[in-house]
Amino acid sequence: MSQPIGPNAGPQRIVCLTEETTEWLYLLGEEQRIVGISGYTVRPRRAREEKPRVSAFLDGKIDKIVALEPDLVIGFSDMQAALADKLIRAGLNVFITNQRSVAEILGTMRLVAGLVGAHAKAEAWIADWQQRTDALAAVAQGWPRRPRVYFEEWDEPKISAIQWVSELIGLAGGDDVFPELAQQRMGRDRVVADALEPARRAPDVIVGSWCGKKFRPEHVAAREGWRDVPAVRDSRLHEIKSCDILQPGPAALTDGLQQLHRLFADWAAHARLPAIHPTNA
Template sequence: MPSLSSLVAGACLAAAGLAHAQAPQRIVALQPSLTEAVCSLEACDRLVAVDRHSDWPASVAGLPRVGGMADANVEAIVALRPDLVLLGARSRAAERLQALGLRVLVLEARSHADIRRNLERIAQALGRPGAGERLWRGLELRVEEQRRRVPPGWQGRRIYLELHGGKVAASEVSFIGETLARLGLANVVPGHLGAFPRLGPEYALRADPDVLVTTEVGATVPPPQRPGWQALRAVRERRYCTLPPGQFDVVLRAGPRIDEAAAAVVQCLQGLPPP
């Protein structure tokens, strides 16, 4: 196995050569939403590695895995000689990768505006300026189409969407909350609490939403089995959805599939008794 010093030397040569290249051809994406963005911009063939959680599209399944947000394998990344590394703002690897001579693009997505901006930044890095903006316009049209599919009576109804086994909720200022708002739903978690506040089960009891959205991930307890939750109208009247892991992953990712996230919520509403 080559030494780290030889890998660093190779990485520096690759970085120097990047100035003469029209666009990066060897890309590492260290976040599922970034992997999805590259592929949605028709550059999946340029990916040489992804993080451990990237699972869409199916074509990335055979790519090397180089860790995640907290434990990116820097040596493995350098060994792949990428000419661009995409990672999120919370990744711990950015400074080290830059110090080793790699081109790094750090992207953060807390809102729809961030997602839109990131798609175009990635498109420009790929040598395809304007492609990100076109992709975003298509997403907006498809989200609007999902809004028209919301069943009558649900517009303006109050929703509570929880994450991480019910310990965290998506507020109205999160990118998830923005998607819910575009569907015409009212979020019971206000923005002043933060984008993804930690809330106890008593919060939902006080808020008494019209619909609950949760997931089957991990040890999540179904709403009817939670202490006190039989008092919730949404539970008594069976107006809650438990999304399967794959579908819930789409809801959680701030990337180019927010239209699919919207569709998952609409499908949930379509299967519930009318309010």
């Protein structure tokens, strides 16, 4: 067991069952507390070299996790409830977060920072993020109009953007074409039942992030009834990798947001807008 980092300094040996907590602790300079990570972790890259991988997303190596003698295990969402139950029954302290909005992501980041005594560093990071986000909004105000955006989280069935992604679309300068579905916290409640409904909503930009497999824009463009969708007509179908936008933590707020903004800025620079004809005097 490692020696305490300082008086009342919080958990010393943390297992992170999802990537966003690992990335956040590294950003805070508290990576020495991490003793185990998810096998899906790619951010930061060095975490995979420095920390043992002890879990997938839905399950983990219980014996290996217990052997690490963690004083806290941190996971995410109801989807890890069964894994959390096993770890609790093994006698471990387990903390499960369930953030679904940008505000909840920031709140969770503050909470984790508080656990490790890094409140000041967290507030500095968040203030810098807010400043950069405000700068993106100022740029978008100069566009002729905001692009209409369809974000597809899965293809069969079609699942539209979760709340934080929908909000990031707005922060990046676009408008989600399914804002009503974004408010639903569960993926099954964000299924687009009518295959033609995304086409009817005429998105200018389509962004795919099919968690677990590569986005195939050519398959989307070939869907029956989608040929005249502005995004298809203008070849505005793009992928953002799930590790950059579907992790409810720093990656989505930074890389995910920046990638969305770049796509929308490029659209705004080349958008086909209706011609404005002067009226006769």
